[in-house]
Amino acid sequence: MTRRWPRQRRKKEELEDDIEKLTTKIDSATAASERLKEEVKGLQKALADLADEQAEMDKVREETHAAYVTAKEDLEQGIAGVQGALEVLRNYYNSEEGAFLQDGSFQPAAPEKHEKSSGAGGAIINILEVAESDFSKNLAEEEDEEAAAQEEYEKTTQENKVNKATMEQDVKYKTKEYTSLDKAVAENTADRDGLQTELDAVLDYYEKIKDRCIAKPESYEERKKRREAEIAGLKEALSILEGQAFLQRRAQIRLH
Numbered sequence: 001m002t003r004r005w006p007r008q009r010r011k012k013e014e015l016e017d018d019i020e021k022l023t024t025k026i027d028s029a030t031a032a033s034e035r036l037k038e039e040v041k042g043l044q045k046a047l048a049d050l051a052d053e054q055a056e057m058d059k060v061r062e063e064t065h066a067a068y069v070t071a072k073e074d075l076e077q078g079i080a081g082v083q084g085a086l087e088v089l090r091n092y093y094n095s096e097e098g099a100f101l102q103d104g105s106f107q108p109a110a111p112e113k114h115e116k117s118s119g120a121g122g123a124i125i126n127i128l129e130v131a132e133s134d135f136s137k138n139l140a141e142e143e144d145e146e147a148a149a150q151e152e153y154e155k156t157t158q159e160n161k162v163n164k165a166t167m168e169q170d171v172k173y174k175t176k177e178y179t180s181l182d183k184a185v186a187e188n189t190a191d192r193d194g195l196q197t198e199l200d201a202v203l204d205y206y207e208k209i210k211d212r213c214i215a216k217p218e219s220y221e222e223r224k225k226r227r228e229a230e231i232a233g234l235k236e237a238l239s240i241l242e243g244q245a246f247l248q249r250r251a252q253i254r255l256h
Contacts, residue, residue, distance in 0.1 A: 015199040036178035075139040
């Protein structure tokens with residue numbers, strides 16, 4: 001019986017050590033899994049925000065490009081109109097007789113007393129030339145702004161694509177990792193439960209062995225009862241001895 005007790009104690013210690021190691025693995029894997037899940041949530045939110053940002057940027061780019069197309073058409077029409085007017089005026093005021101073509105025929109010559117208003121014509125031409133310059137300048141600015149906006153849009157869109165691909169890859173990797181960790185936690189938990197069941201059985205048997213192999217210290221009540229029993233026994237023995245001595249004395253008296 002005494003040999004079984006050390007063996008059971010060693011088994012108990014081995015099981016407790018294995019359970020502790022599994023518990024450490026489970027706690028570590030659970031913490032890592034929770035951390036990865038939070039990171040995945042953060043990445044998924046970032047992907048959603050990035051998609052919203054790209055959608056808004058696409059909308060703004062479409063609107064600004066449409067505005068550019070309209071402005072460009074208006075400016076080009078304005079430039080064409082001014083240039084046409086300038087051509088007519090220049091032809092008129094540069095004509096020796098003041099005649100110019102309207103529909104393929106010459107306009108009749110002006111009366112002799114008529115003089116070309118070269119001063120007024122020059123002022124109108126100057127105004128139209130300024131207008132043409134302004135239209136051309138505005139058109140150039142619109143084209144520069146459109147080119148810059150398109151370049152920035154394409155650059156940012158490409159960056160968003162790269163960021164999206166990187167984050168999606170991170171989500172895929174981290175999801176796979178925490179799934180593997182969760183599987184390991186489940187397996188280790190099952191193993192620990194099995195070891196705990198075995199340990200419970202060992203502990204139960206261990207306690208029974210201890211009860212048989214280890215003398216339990218007497219309580220005060222037990223010691224008191226035992227002493228009282230011993231005293232009672234001694235008193236009874238003394239009483240018996242005293243009775244026997246009395247009988248012996250009486251026997252001696254009778255003999256004399």
